[in-house]
Amino acid sequence: xxxxxxxxxxxxxxxxxxxxxxxxxxxxxxHVYWYRQLPEEGLKFMxxxxxxxxxxxxxxxxxxxxxxxxxxxxxxxxxxxxxRGDSAAYFCASSPQGSEAFFxxxxxxxxx
Amino acid sequence: xxxxxxxxxxxxxxxxxSSSLNCSYTVSGLRGLFWYRQxxxxxxxxxxxLYSAGEEKEKERLKATLTKKESFLHxxxxxxxxxxxxxxxxxxxxxxxVFGKGTRLSVIA
Numbered sequence: 587x588x589x590x591x592x593x594x595x596x597x598x599x600x601x602x603x604x605x606x607x608x609x610x611x612x613x614x615x616x617h618v619y620w621y622r623q624l625p626e627e628g629l630k631f632m633x634x635x636x637x638x639x640x641x642x643x644x645x646x647x648x649x650x651x652x653x654x655x656x657x658x659x660x661x662x663x664x665x666x667x668x669x670r671g672d673s674a675a676y677f678c679a680s681s682p683q684g685s686e687a688f689f690x691x692x693x694x695x696x697x698x
Numbered sequence: 699x700x701x702x703x704x705x706x707x708x709x710x711x712x713x714x715x716s717s718s719l720n721c722s723y724t725v726s727g728l729r730g731l732f733w734y735r736q737x738x739x740x741x742x743x744x745x746x747x748l749y750s751a752g753e754e755k756e757k758e759r760l761k762a763t764l765t766k767k768e769s770f771l772h773x774x775x776x777x778x779x780x781x782x783x784x785x786x787x788x789x790x791x792x793x794x795x796v797f798g799k800g801t802r803l804s805v806i807a
Contacts, residue, residue, distance in 0.1 A: 590741075619794050628799040629742070629785070642794060677741055679795075686732055687795055689741035 588612070590680050590690035591660075598696045599668050607663040607693045611680030618661045619679045619687055620646075620653060629677065635661060668697045700725045704786050704798035711776055711805050719771040719801045721786030731769050732795060733762050734785040742785055776805045 591610040599605050611618050616636055621629040631645040635655035646653065650668075655661040665672055675694050679687035701724045711717055723731065730749055734742035746755040748764040755762045759780065761772040771784055783802045787795040 592741075621797075626799075629787075629795075629797040631794045631796065634794045641792075645794075679742075685730065686744055686747045688744055689734075691741045 590678055590688055592678050592690035592693050594693060595691060596694050596696070598698060600698055601669055602667050605665040605668050605672070605695055607665075607676050607678075607695070609661040609663070609678030609680075609690060611661070611678075612682075612688055615680035615682050615688075617681045617683070617687075618655050619681075620661075620663050621677045621679065623675045623677060623692075632663070632676075665695075668695075670697050673697045700788055700790055700793070700796040702786055702788055702796055702798035704784075704801050706801060707799070708802040709804070711773075711803070713777055713805055713807050714775045716772070716774045716776070718773070719784055719803070721769040721771070721798060722767060723769070723786075723788045725788050725790040725796075727790045729789045729791060731764055732787045732789070733769070733771055734787065736783045736785055736800070745784075773803070776803075778805045778807050781805045 593608050618635045620632040623629050633646045633653045634642040650666045652664045673696050675692045677689050677692045679689045681687040703722045705720045730747050732747050733745040736742045746762040751766045753764050759774050763770050781804050783800040785800045787797045
């Protein structure tokens with residue numbers, strides 16, 4: 587049973603470009619969460635999705651950030667017009683019924 | 699608003715020197731307290747879930763306990779491979795996990 591798969595592992599974008607981060611949850615898991623982690627800081631919740639629905643996006647900036655979890659395919663976190671402050675590690679987690687969450691290895695975004 | 703505070707921020711132990719990490723929490727109706735281990739450059743690895751005061755879970759040299767206000771992660775006779783950041787998180791209702799900032803543990807041989 588493969589774990590949560592995130593790709594790419596590392597992503598470099600120039601300021602103003604778009605970043606697309608992908609997350610395939612564990613088999614049988616219908617709940618997906620995205621978190622952001624900055625050095626020396628904890629994991630900050632961004633958005634919680636179930637298939638085709640956004641359940642809670644209270645941690646996601648209103649501008650430039652969007653997320654989806656389509657009926658088929660991975661969950662996508664999209665950041666438009668990236669700025670240097672978007673540089674961080676982005677983690678995806680999945681859970682079967684809102685219990686413990688299992689994390690992927692993350693995507694490290696660097697904006698230059 | 700759910701809050702989690704972990705202490706100490708960093709802990710340095712000699713190999714074999716047992717100690718405990720603390721996680722204090724404030725939630726409106728605890729639906730689970732979770733411990734994770736995170737190695738540098740990696741994603742958090744799930745360790746334990748605790749649901750009610752008095753509950754204990756063990757895995758190798760680690761033992762997690764829970765009271766109504768805090769949880770402890772006890773590390774018995776640690777080894778250098780136990781060096782990592784240990785994260786505590788809580789859930790209330792159907793909400794996402796809220797994490798503390800973690801305790802960075804270094805075990806010196």
